[in-house]
Amino acid sequence: xxxxxxxxxxxxxxxxxxxxxxxxxxxxxxxxxxxxAGVVAxxxxxxxxxxxxxxxxxxxxxxxxxxxxxxxxxxYLEVDDGRPDDRSP
Amino acid sequence: MAVRTIxxxxxxxxxxxxxxxxxxxxxxxxxxPALNLVSGPGSGKTMLLERTLERLGPEMRIAVVTGDVQxxxxxxxxxxxxxxxxxxxxxxxxxxxxxxxxxxALEAIDLADTDLLxxxxxxxxxxxxxxxxxEAAKVVLFSVTEGEDKPAKxxxxxxxxxxCVLTKLDLLPYVPFDLALAEETARGVNPDLKFxxxxxxxxEGLDGWFDFLRAQVKASRPA
Numbered sequence: 510x511x512x513x514x515x516x517x518x519x520x521x522x523x524x525x526x527x528x529x530x531x532x533x534x535x536x537x538x539x540x541x542x543x544x545x546a547g548v549v550a551x552x553x554x555x556x557x558x559x560x561x562x563x564x565x566x567x568x569x570x571x572x573x574x575x576x577x578x579x580x581x582x583x584x585y586l587e588v589d590d591g592r593p594d595d596r597s598p
Numbered sequence: 599m600a601v602r603t604i605x606x607x608x609x610x611x612x613x614x615x616x617x618x619x620x621x622x623x624x625x626x627x628x629x630x631p632a633l634n635l636v637s638g639p640g641s642g643k644t645m646l647l648e649r650t651l652e653r654l655g656p657e658m659r660i661a662v663v664t665g666d667v668q669x670x671x672x673x674x675x676x677x678x679x680x681x682x683x684x685x686x687x688x689x690x691x692x693x694x695x696x697x698x699x700x701x702x703a704l705e706a707i708d709l710a711d712t713d714l715l716x717x718x719x720x721x722x723x724x725x726x727x728x729x730x731x732x733e734a735a736k737v738v739l740f741s742v743t744e745g746e747d748k749p750a751k752x753x754x755x756x757x758x759x760x761x762c763v764l765t766k767l768d769l770l771p772y773v774p775f776d777l778a779l780a781e782e783t784a785r786g787v788n789p790d791l792k793f794x795x796x797x798x799x800x801x802e803g804l805d806g807w808f809d810f811l812r813a814q815v816k817a818s819r820p821a
Contacts, residue, residue, distance in 0.1 A: 511693050511725035518610050526606050536601060540610070547728045547754040579754075581611060586604040593600065 512549055515581070516556035522583045524565070533567035537587035540573055543580040550575060614729060617697035621704065621732025628709035630661075631818040632717060634731050636755060637739035638748070639721030642765040644672045645798040646739065646807075647716055651679035653808055658713040658815055663687060663703040665695040665720045672718060683707060694725035697732055713815050723748070727755040734814070735760040740784070742766050742775040749784040756787045761794065763807065768797040 523538050538561060542550045550573050557571035574584065609615070625632050635643045644664075651660060663685045664673045673686035685703040687695060700717060707715075717733060719726040727736075738759035740748060743766060749756040756762070762784055764777065777795070784791050794810070796803035 511728060514692060514694075514696070515610055518613065521613075522606060522608050522610065526604055526608075536599075545754070547724065580609075582609045583606040585606050587601045588604055589599045590602045591600075 512552040513556050515548060515553055516560055519553075519557060519571075519583055520560050520566070523561075523569075523586055526586060527588060529565075531588055532565045534589045534591065535561070535566060535569040535586050536589050538569055538571050539584040539586070540571060541576045541580055541582050541584050542573055543576050543578040545577075545579040546581040547579070548581055611728065611730075614697045617701055618730035618732040621697055621701050624701075624704065624709065625715065625732060625734075628712065629818045629820055630709055630712050630715050631814045632715040632731075632733045633761075633814070634717045634719055634726075634733035634736045635739060636719045636723075636726045636736050636759065637721060637741075638723045638744065641721070641739045641741040641744065642798055643718050643721070643739055644675055646763065646765065646796065647676055647718060648679050649798045649801070649804055650716075650808070650811065651676060653804070654714075654811060655680050655682075658812075659711055660714045660716065661685070661707045661709075661712045662716045662718065663695075663700060663707075664718040665689055665699070667691060667693065667720055676718075689720060693720055693722045694729050695719050695731055696729050700731045714811060723752040723755050727752075727758045734818075737761040737763060739763045739765050740780065742769055742773055742777070742780075744775075746776050746780040746783055749780075749787045753787045756784050756791065759788070759791065761810075762791050763794045763796055765796055765798065767795055767802055768800045 524532055542548050554571050554573050561569035662676055665687045667689050670686035673684045676684045685706050687699045687703055736759040794807050
């Protein structure tokens with residue numbers, strides 16, 4: 510049940526790691542959820558899907574990684590930096 | 599589109615834990631031990647506090663912060679047993695207290711005029727286990743009307759708690775509850791857990807609980 514407040518905290522952490530202009534350009538938020546963290550991963554993912562697709566976010570997706578232990582942390586963000594993909598023809 | 603990776607590696611609970619550390623520093627500066635009472639709904643947290651305020655209120659200055667999803671019924675009940683302020687936190691749907699709420703509640707409490715603080719958390723055996731409130735210890739209540747396997751079903755709460763108060767022992771003749779099995783199950787999760795066997799209705803076992811609280815207060819006072 511506390512996954513909603515955890516999701517809010519994840520969103521806050523994500524916002525703090527980019528400039529205000531970049532928030533809408535976050536495409537992935539990767540969260541590590543320990544098996545003993547006391548967190549229902551599906552529920553956290555549900556809340557994150559809802560929050561990360563609403564302003565100020567654009568269409569960011571949560572990626573939940575299950576790990577051993579009781580860790581619960583935001584691992585990294587993927588951000589669209591606006592440049593064309595180098596691999597594009 | 600070119601995607602850039604930004605390393606974060608930040609614990610989700612970091613902000614709460616920072617606030618909890620501030621609460622802990624504040625309480626330590628005033629030599630106030632704080633106990634965070636946690637349990638499922640209806641296991642007797644408020645009634646244990648009522649008996650505690652009745653008995654120990656005349657000999658020590660006890661402050662209480664109560665957390666409820668809705669209503670301040672628990673705070674109103676407790677206020678009948680003390681002249682001191684009982685600070686109610688209504689979480690409006692949230693299933694636990696957090697350190698920010700406790701820190702705010704403490705602003706209304708004169709800690710220089712307090713010997714012991716109770717935080718009565720929201721009745722829930724899952725969520726409050728994850729939130730440090732700045733307490734000295736979590737005390738989990740476990741009533742005999744619950745199954746002996748509660749510690750196995752909710753291990754984090756029993757792992758995070760230092761003390762376990764078994765409640766409603768007056769109902770033992772009427773319910774199929776095996777005390778020894780319950781303790782064994784809880785110790786399987788947390789071998790260091792210390793137990794109190796109580797009935798707030800009959801008073802059974804409460805003297806041990808009161809002596810424990812007196813010792814907590816005494817140990818917190820400056821030499």
